[in-house]
Amino acid sequence: MADASWLPDPTGAHELRYWNGSTWTEHVSDQGTPGHDALTTELPPPADAFPPPPTSPPAGAEPAQAAPAGKVSWRDRLKQVADQGRAMADQGKQKLAEQNAKRTEQWANDPNTLWFGESKNAATSAAGISKARYRITKDRVWIESGLLGTRTESVPLWSIKDMDVRIAVWQQGKDVGDVVLTLEDPSYGATQDMFNVSGTIEGTTSGQVVLDNVESPYAVMDILSPLISEARQKKTMERQSTYVHTMTPTMPYGAPPPQAAPTQPAAAPQVDMVEQLRKLGELRDAGILTEEEFAAQKAKVLGG
Structure with missing residues (x-):
């Protein structure tokens, strides 16, 4: 052998x-x-x-x-399973990359879009996907996050009271950083996990929204600054208008106060005719009035 x-x-x-x-x-x-x-x-x-x-x-x-x-053999089976897993992962990455490209094209062609970007990460960018995408319109900041499933959130610009740029050590020299938005109401910064079935907030929130790992963070802040200022000014006027309508619901906002109606002079009290004749008779009987004077006064009373 x-x-x-x-x-x-x-x-x-x-x-x-x-x-x-x-x-x-x-x-x-x-x-x-x-x-x-x-x-x-x-x-x-x-x-x-x-x-x-x-x-x-x-x-x-x-x-x-x-x-x-x-x-x-078991080795061949193990190799087949590993090959199938790699093939499924490649298909999933390709599908996510196609979805991201389609979404980017939609935002780019939308006239309401003033800026859009995505979270830059070495692992996800190499595969052509991103864990979060951001979009700015004239009244809101939109956030889409998730790899296996997409969750869309939006923050009104009037609720942003302050913003800042944060650059970590590993982001330096790459023109990449985080744009931190501080909100007027902390509930706008709550994540989905902080809500229960009734919709109430459970626990505390930071009151911040972070656009993380975006390119040119200072340019993004320059785009947001005038939009936030205008949105907050409009919101202030709206609140003032609501307050005025609440205090004087029947008077339109900005209208002059109604003029008071002129007062009518009080009518002179009417004198009883019988009483006047009785007094004239007493004056005549007392010799104060003559017959002629009594007759003249009586004619005036009777003539009205």
């Missing part, structure tokens, strides 16, 4: 196949590249004359322990 060695593949499918001294194995070699190809039928042993072995026996080869005919 021939000794263990690399020999011409009796099936003709490969250049060499490893003979372990008692049976043919699944180990094969083509142009110096080792591989695996399980046998499905039993092959006869090699002849007495053999060419010199081109290489040493394959690593992990176990003499006299060939896989049964028609079955795949």
